[in-house]
Amino acid sequence: MARLESIFKPGGLAFIPYIMAGDPDLDTTRAILTALAQHGADAIEVGIPYGDPLADGPAIAAAGARALANGVTLQKVLALVGEMHASLPPLILFTYYNLVYQFGLPAFARAAADAGAAGVIVPDVSLEEIEPLRLALGAHAIDMPLLVAPSTPPERAARIAEQSGGFIYVVSRLGVTGSGRAPDTEPLRAQIAVLRAATKKPLAVGFGISTREQVDAVRGLADGVIVGSALIDAYAGARGEEAARRVRAYVDGLSASV
Amino acid sequence: MQPDALGYFGEFGGRFVPEVLVAALSELEREIESAFGDPAFWREYESVLAEFVGRPSPVYEARRYAAPASSAKFVVKREDLNHTGAHKINNTVGQALLARRMGKKRLIAETGAGQHGVATATVGAKFGIPVDIYMGAVDVKRQALNVYIMQLLGATVHPVSGGTKTLKDATSEAFREWAARVGDTFYVIGSVVGAHPYPFMVREFQKIIGVEARQQCMERYGKLPSDVVACVGGGSNAAGIFAGFINDPEVRLWGVESAGEGTQTPRTAASLNAGTVGVLHGSRSYVLQTAEGQVRETHSISAGLDYPGVGPEHAFLKESGRARYVSVTDDEAVRAFYEFAKTEGVIPALESAHALAYARTLAAERGPEHLILVNLSGRGDKDIAQIRGLSRPAS
Numbered sequence: 019m020a021r022l023e024s025i026f027k028p029g030g031l032a033f034i035p036y037i038m039a040g041d042p043d044l045d046t047t048r049a050i051l052t053a054l055a056q057h058g059a060d061a062i063e064v065g066i067p068y069g070d071p072l073a074d075g076p077a078i079a080a081a082g083a084r085a086l087a088n089g090v091t092l093q094k095v096l097a098l099v100g101e102m103h104a105s106l107p108p109l110i111l112f113t114y115y116n117l118v119y120q121f122g123l124p125a126f127a128r129a130a131a132d133a134g135a136a137g138v139i140v141p142d143v144s145l146e147e148i149e150p151l152r153l154a155l156g157a158h159a160i161d162m163p164l165l166v167a168p169s170t171p172p173e174r175a176a177r178i179a180e181q182s183g184g185f186i187y188v189v190s191r192l193g194v195t196g197s198g199r200a201p202d203t204e205p206l207r208a209q210i211a212v213l214r215a216a217t218k219k220p221l222a223v224g225f226g227i228s229t230r231e232q233v234d235a236v237r238g239l240a241d242g243v244i245v246g247s248a249l250i251d252a253y254a255g256a257r258g259e260e261a262a263r264r265v266r267a268y269v270d271g272l273s274a275s276v
Numbered sequence: 277m278q279p280d281a282l283g284y285f286g287e288f289g290g291r292f293v294p295e296v297l298v299a300a301l302s303e304l305e306r307e308i309e310s311a312f313g314d315p316a317f318w319r320e321y322e323s324v325l326a327e328f329v330g331r332p333s334p335v336y337e338a339r340r341y342a343a344p345a346s347s348a349k350f351v352v353k354r355e356d357l358n359h360t361g362a363h364k365i366n367n368t369v370g371q372a373l374l375a376r377r378m379g380k381k382r383l384i385a386e387t388g389a390g391q392h393g394v395a396t397a398t399v400g401a402k403f404g405i406p407v408d409i410y411m412g413a414v415d416v417k418r419q420a421l422n423v424y425i426m427q428l429l430g431a432t433v434h435p436v437s438g439g440t441k442t443l444k445d446a447t448s449e450a451f452r453e454w455a456a457r458v459g460d461t462f463y464v465i466g467s468v469v470g471a472h473p474y475p476f477m478v479r480e481f482q483k484i485i486g487v488e489a490r491q492q493c494m495e496r497y498g499k500l501p502s503d504v505v506a507c508v509g510g511g512s513n514a515a516g517i518f519a520g521f522i523n524d525p526e527v528r529l530w531g532v533e534s535a536g537e538g539t540q541t542p543r544t545a546a547s548l549n550a551g552t553v554g555v556l557h558g559s560r561s562y563v564l565q566t567a568e569g570q571v572r573e574t575h576s577i578s579a580g581l582d583y584p585g586v587g588p589e590h591a592f593l594k595e596s597g598r599a600r601y602v603s604v605t606d607d608e609a610v611r612a613f614y615e616f617a618k619t620e621g622v623i624p625a626l627e628s629a630h631a632l633a634y635a636r637t638l639a640a641e642r643g644p645e646h647l648i649l650v651n652l653s654g655r656g657d658k659d660i661a662q663i664r665g666l667s668r669p670a671s
Contacts, residue, residue: 068569116556116571141294141295167294169299192459193455
């Protein structure tokens with residue numbers, strides 16, 4: 019149960035990269051996952067492509083479109099996770115509610131558990147709608163980290179923290195994912211203070227993190243950092259071992275969790 | 277009916293959005309509660325609709341179009357006579373007044389054919405609020421005239437190049453833009469879709485169509501219509517006219533979807549007739565999607581009906597049986613477009629032509645004591661270039 023929580027060490031900064039499964043093909047994803055595991059990832063978010071990703075900016079939306087164009091489905095991603103998870107840090111599936119809903123919530127939870135996923139993030143399910151999915155995943159000991167935005171009022175942030183599993187995904191700024199705009203430092207600090215007062219669960223900061231300086235700024239503030247769009251930009255256009263090489267170079271430059 | 281506390285009509289609706297937007301939806305919900313309970317708010321809304329939009333819109337009998345098949349009275353509600361040429365403006369006036377009341381500094385909107393974009397740009401100009409419009413890159417090309425009109429009205433039009441480059445993607449992009457500037461921006465959604473409270477709010481702003489039409493039928497004919505017919509894409513004009521008759525169980529309500537090339541083909545936009553229950557753009561409703569849950573590309577000859585989702589209240593009215601949802605093909609709609617123009621001297625929007633096509637079939641089954649009310653939701657000037665480009669002759 020505590021698989022995700024255990025990646026966070028006192029005084030440390032867990033590094034949680036996000037990649038889009040099947041971008042541009044599943045063999046490339048295999049190579050990238052291995053590279054991330056060898057270069058300091060404490061957990062990996064595995065995006066399952068969805069055609070209408072409301073929480074994502076251009077980089078991740080385009081990565082999803084490339085994966086879909088290549089015929090990648092939820093089932094194929096589950097198979098890939100099942101095949102590789104034993105040799106990787108904990109894997110967190112990241113996708114949108116309609117895919118999970120069509121699969122059937124209990125069936126999805128069972129399939130995710132069978133594949134060895136440690137967590138599931140679904141960014142378009144609000145707190146008010148979370149219960150059925152949280153219970154279905156909970157029955158299989160899968161954590162469901164929830165997002166807190168800069169616009170989330172304190173009382174609601176505390177309720178989200180209470181329901182969140184594994185860690186709390188603290189969104190660094192308004193808007194969607196993407197490296198075009200940096201975190202809003204002051205509102206982020208304020209939101210983290212609210213959350214620290216409300217919960218002892220680990221906090222991981224994501225959205226807009228792309229540089230070593232931004233990662234260093236999160237160190238000491240939160241317990242983990244999530245990097246997605248910038249990583250996807252780093253390997254976009256490459257395949258297989260070349261993509262993995264670019265991922266290693268980018269991640270080493272970030273020096274997260276080292 | 278009112279949605280429940282979580283925004284559900286039966287099992288449809290709700291709030292499936294990223295957390296960043298939830299506070300803004302709650303803020304809007306509170307503002308609606310205060311504004312809708314404030315007579316001064318409605319007085320201003322009605323006065324703008326009277327003086328600026330030209331309401332009430334008339335009803336008239338389309339005798340030549342209905343004949344010879346029909347002995348029932350065939351009555352048309354003239355939303356096409358509104359300023360900007362469609363029912364869309366009823367909603368944008370309401371939302372602009374709310375935005376002003378909330379102190380928002382900017383309006384954003386999605387648009388497909390450009391009608392809602394023009395209606396939003398119009399109220400932005402009137403109330404002095406800057407407007408940004410998100411429009412699929414394909415639609416920007418297809419609807420160049422409406423793009424120019426929006427610009428003329430002072431709005432900025434942003435082409436959206438993701439996905440299918442049409443209304444679905446423009447809507448997603450408007451949501452993303454709202455997420456980025458949620459504090460000072462008001463998202464003017466153009467139909468009874470989206471997360472709670474949008475489907476409810478937009479219906480309330482379109483309800484005036486049904487309220488007026490009911491009163492006009494009673495005054496003119498001393499009775500209620502036997503049937504009310506409206507086209508359904510997202511479903512705002514239908515939701516508006518239905519709302520006036522929802523508590524009259526003897527009035528049959530008909531929503532007409534676009535079958536496109538047929539509801540059994542992939543080239544359709546009939547979400548209620550050919551879709552399954554899913555989540556799109558913030559609410560649970562019927563969606564044209566694959567078995568896996570990817571939203572399908574849709575087709576309709578009418579850009580305003582070319583959308584893979586439908587308002588959650590319509591899904592509820594379908595399930596409850598209060599309204600029935602049928603569909604009309606591209607060819608049937610085009611035939612109604614030609615015939616209505618030639619027999620009535622009114623060029624209907626291609627969207628509205630779907631309702632006209634079905635209503636005439638229905639009229640043939642009704643006796644002389646019946647009255648059929650059709651919502652002519654918009655005028656067809658915007659469709660002229662497209663119709664002209666069709667291979668079939670105008671006669």
